Amino acid sequence: MSPRVELPGTEVRLFATKMDVADTTADLILDASRRAIGERGRFRLVLAGGTTPEAAYRRLAEKDADWGRWEIYHGDERCLPADHPERNSLAANRALLDHVPIPAAQVHPIPAERGAAAAAAAYASIIEAALPFDLVLLGVGEDGHTASLFPGHPIPDHALVIPVHGAPKPPPDRVSLTPAALGQCRRMLILVTGSAKRDAVAAWGAGEPLPVAQVAARAPALALLDHEAVGGQQGG
Numbered sequence: 001m002s003p004r005v006e007l008p009g010t011e012v013r014l015f016a017t018k019m020d021v022a023d024t025t026a027d028l029i030l031d032a033s034r035r036a037i038g039e040r041g042r043f044r045l046v047l048a049g050g051t052t053p054e055a056a057y058r059r060l061a062e063k064d065a066d067w068g069r070w071e072i073y074h075g076d077e078r079c080l081p082a083d084h085p086e087r088n089s090l091a092a093n094r095a096l097l098d099h100v101p102i103p104a105a106q107v108h109p110i111p112a113e114r115g116a117a118a119a120a121a122a123y124a125s126i127i128e129a130a131l132p133f134d135l136v137l138l139g140v141g142e143d144g145h146t147a148s149l150f151p152g153h154p155i156p157d158h159a160l161v162i163p164v165h166g167a168p169k170p171p172p173d174r175v176s177l178t179p180a181a182l183g184q185c186r187r188m189l190i191l192v193t194g195s196a197k198r199d200a201v202a203a204w205g206a207g208e209p210l211p212v213a214q215v216a217a218r219a220p221a222l223a224l225l226d227h228e229a230v231g232g233q234q235g236g
Helices: 018-040 051-061 088-097 116-130 195-205 211-216
Strands: 011-015 043-047 070-074 076-078 135-139 161-164 174-177 188-192 221-226
Touching: 011 018, 018 043, 018 051, 018 135, 018 188, 018 221, 051 088, 051 135, 051 188, 070 088, 070 116, 076 088, 116 161, 116 174, 188 195, 188 211, 195 211, 211 221
Parallel strands: 011 221, 043 070, 043 135, 135 188, 188 221
Antiparallel strands: 076 174, 161 174
């Protein structure tokens, strides 16, 4: 019997491999862009860090789109120098943004090199002006975190962007959009691949209040999982 999983309040689609997830994600992003541009003349997309989103971005860079109408935002960023190779913005540039003609003024990196508090304050006004997003991409960590929202860390109810200190994985200082911001979207895709995510998927399915569950509950969310992330679980 094929593995199955149910996640509270979230649509689930299961794929054989990580690359199947990436391919489908690229197609869904393109579909959302065409719909948004057709209806509103602009496509506002929030990018996620991580290897599966990056694989989707590489697929996306090979496709045709009305790139001049895209607006790019980031769900979180690490407080590292702007040219540091572990910045989410640089990974997105390498995989996608350096290869497609989105105007530079329409790409909005988080200025995390300025420090968490200053960067969060500066990015909040940019995010407020962009809401609602057309599409938000998110990943999930082994502990159930998403963006830089970690279990056990306070998440303000109304702030759109927050500084994060003492993150359980380096670097300790980060900037993250909150559920209040991420949840204001027309569609959310949550990408979950690899066997290391099985415990997080199981906990989410069991109703534990993981950060990813809190975010997904605020939006029309679709989780794209590969078989490795599900393991031997059987849904009802």
